Amino acid sequence: MARFLTPRILGRALPVVACGVLFLVPMLTDDRYLFKVLTFVGLNVIVIAGLALLFGFAGQISLGHAAFVGIGAYTCGYLTAARGVPWIVAVIAGTVLAGVGGFLLAIPSLRLKGHYLAMATLGFNEIMSVLFVELRPVTGGNDGLRGIPFASIGAWKIDTPAGNYLLVWGVAVVVLLLTANIIRTRPGRAMRALHGSELGALASGVDTGRLKTEVFALSAGIAGLAGALYASSVGFISPSTFSLEFSVLLIAMVVIGGAGSLAGPVAACALLTLLPYADALIPGLSKELIALIQDWEADISGFVMILVLLFAPGGLAALGRRLGGTSARGAGGVQ
Amino acid sequence: MKGQLKALLATVLILALCTFSLAGCAKGDGGAAGSGTGDSQAKDPYIVGAVLSLTGSYAGLGAPEQNAIEMEVARINEAGGIKGHPLKVIYEDDGTDPAKAVAATARLIDQENVIAIIGATGTGQSMGMRTEVDRAALPQVSVAGGTVITSDFDPLVFQTPWSNSLVVPYTMAYLKKQGITKIAIVTDTGGFGADGQAVLKAQAPKAGITITTAQTFNPGDTDMTSQLTKVKGTDSQAVVMWTAGKEAAIVAKNMLQLGMKVPLYGSHGNARTEFVEGAGAAAEGFHFAAGKILVPESYGEGTPAYEVATDFVKRYTAAYGKAPDTFAGHAYDAVNLIASAMGRLDEGFTSEELRAEIEKTSGFVGIGGTFTFSATDHNGLSAGDLVMYRVENGNWIVEK
The missing domain is CATH 3.40.50.2300 (Response regulator)
Incomplete structure (x- = not known):
């Protein structure tokens, strides 16, 4: 193996290469379906970046992230479709509202840990699901909200699948850079300390209460941002999209990817999101096979999660590190 | 070394599982297709x-x-x-x-x-x-x-x-003919039911019919006793239900359980055998307006x-x-x-x-x-x- 391919350089170069490839895609193909599918991956990557921060680093579980995505999506959808608010304002509103929701949920949850926190956030997701159905004047009830306009800034409208793809992945890269930065710096170390031992973190001078609410609000806000982008790129939202099922899938992505890593969950997120859309990447797959994968999607991800927990508790990230032969030392922030 | 081996094993296992489940799926399909494309036709479908x-x-x-x-x-x-x-x-x-x-x-x-x-x-x-x-x-x-x-x-x-704007006036005219002027409506909150409720409310005054109460349920609900109890408390002469979901059978059954004697009317959304089978005895006497295909003789024999x-x-x-x-x-x-x-x-x-x-x-x-x-x-x-x-x-x- 060439000397310059040390894991450290590889770890630095890989994200750059990945970004390069991501933004080259529109020049290589004009397959509308592929763009839509990759846009979904990008949207989930944004949510996962926030959830990795909360769950993977700070050790605070949330089974309510789908609800935050929903808050962002409905806020953006309602404001742009029914109120004619400029897109960028609606996206900011969706992000902020979801962040405030996360903050409010975090306050009573400060006293909760482990299973109890999981139950509280799960309850929150269910409450929001009911609200999305029953708040008909705003959400359109079961039938959802349709006719949400595309993203636009002034007169410039992003109305092609390729444009939406670039928009979503552009935001995703920025979010990933920000989270990687947080992880590398003081708040990131405080989060890891909190994850390791709350008492220890307290003893080291970390205001754990404040840290928890902050990271919860940030993570929820990021989920809201993804939701707002989802609303404008798909143009239609309905309650079933933001159900508990989606929250569980998000947690599965972080678990399979590996706690304490950003690259692992992002990779797991890409794999699990692409699973039901395998026909976009692999031409010639039969429709029946795709239908079967879609039917068994939850079972496949559940099974993979069990296997990961049994055989590779560190997830994809730890697998990557171990196969790469590096020590587990470098916590693998961005790697 | 040992850790590396274990990690490798896990990867292989996961990959094997993925390919295995894919292969299993591939074997499992087959007969389901059947869109029946012609055999040697040269032209694009x-x-x-x-x-x-x-x-x-x-x-x-x-x-x-x-x-x-x-x-x-x-x-x-x-x-x-x-x-x-x-x-x-x-x-x-x-x-x-x-x-x-x-x-x-x-x-x-x-x-x-x-x-x-x-x-x-x-x-x-x-x-x-x-x-x-x-x-x-x-x-x-x-x-x-x-x-x-x-x-x-x-x-x-x-x-x-x-569309409901055809079926609702037709149903109301029939109700009027039966001497029914006060109805309770029970609709689902999905597209068809919500639409039905809106049309029923808009058409009732024109038909000279009063709606005593408008109850709703969500698709997926398994019990409508509370809504029907409210209906029972009114002096409605009939219950008009507007839904196309499988929940229709529950409404009929709950009415029977509550001992409600007023007739139940439905819509073209209930023209399905599942409703009759699901509601069983509760479906007896159920009225609904729909097209003529259920009894083809009603088209008029000999017509195109x-x-x-x-x-x-x-x-x-x-x-x-x-x-x-x-x-x-x-x-x-x-x-x-x-x-x-x-x-x-x-x-x-x-x-x-x-x-x-x-x-x-x-x-x-x-x-x-x-x-x-x-x-x-x-x-x-x-x-x-x-x-x-x-x-x-x-x-x-x-x-x-």
Whole structure:
């Protein structure tokens, strides 16, 4: 193996290469379906970046992230479709509202840990699901909200699948850079300390209460941002999209990817999101096979999660590190 | 070293599992396809997408719809296709979920390059799909019965069932004839039920009928006792239920359990055997207005509509072992409206030309009735296409 391919350089170069490839895609193909599918991956990557921060680093579980995505999506959808608010304002509103929701949920949850926190956030997701159905004047009830306009800034409208793809992945890269930065710096170390031992973190001078609410609000806000982008790129939202099922899938992505890593969950997120859309990447797959994968999607991800927990508790990230032969030392922030 | 080995083992296991499950799936399929493309036809097929509810609350509607479409596609292709082009329909299941219907539509448009779309089974799903249909500008023929589908007019969207704005006045006129002037309404909050509630409320004053209470339930609810208890407390002379979901049977059963004596009226959304089977004894005496296909004699023997209907009933019964319901009829109409428009066009037509040609449909004798579309009417049916049914001993009887 060439000397310059040390894991450290590889770890630095890989994200750059990945970004390069991501933004080259529109020049290589004009397959509308592929763009839509990759846009979904990008949207989930944004949510996962926030959830990795909360769950993977700070050790605070949330089974309510789908609800935050929903808050962002409905806020953006309602404001742009029914109120004619400029897109960028609606996206900011969706992000902020979801962040405030996360903050409010975090306050009573400060006293909760482990299973109890999981139950509280799960309850929150269910409450929001009911609200999305029953708040008909705003959400359109079961039938959802349709006719949400595309993203636009002034007169410039992003109305092609390729444009939406670039928009979503552009935001995703920025979010990933920000989270990687947080992880590398003081708040990131405080989060890891909190994850390791709350008492220890307290003893080291970390205001754990404040840290928890902050990271919860940030993570929820990021989920809201993804939701707002989802609303404008798909143009239609309905309650079933933001159900508990989606929250569980998000947690599965972080678990399979590996706690304490950003690259692992992002990779797991890409794999699990692409699973039901395998026909976009692999031409010639039969429709029946795709239908079967879609039917068994939850079972496949559940099974993979069990296997990961049994055989590779560190997830994809730890697998990557171990196969790469590096020590587990470098916590693998961005790697 | 040991750790590395273990990690390697885990990766191999996961990969093996993935490929194994994929391979297993590949083996498991096979017979399910059957869209019946002709064998050695040289011309490219015309590809139409169909978004149907094969699972979820409307599964009882989507399944006969798919049956009817498969049967008609096979018939068209055996007869040489459309000017030599075989017709190919690609099915997607929306699980009675608007979000899935939208995703399925996107897949059909972008991945399968369909030229037209049939569906969805439900009103909410049909409306949700509109965003994708509008963005791609191709014709959609919905098989759902909400008025909103054609009253919230979109030049791209057609509808084959009788819309609520036809069925509600028809039902109210019948109620009035029975001397019923005070009704309680029970509707679902989904597209069809919400639409029905709006039309019922708008039409009641015109028909001289008072609505004593308007109760709703959500798709998926399993008990309507609380809503019906409120109904019981009013002096309603009849309960009018507007839903196409499987929850209809629960309403009928709960009424029986509560000992309610007032008659229950439904809509064309209940013209399904699942309702009669599901509600059992509670379905006895249930009234609903729907098209004539349930009792083909009501078309009038010897008329063109009667011929079309009996031929359809005969072939459907031979293929699937039971008589078609109204939903199979809506799908029959949808696929034939599209196919006949394609047949009138020159080869190499565009989506817009197909849309314009469907709009020119005039006097098309289908199962739901005789369709005449115009630039402002994309439903094309009239109240004359309806009859009132009563359930008696588990069978549908036409009320005189």
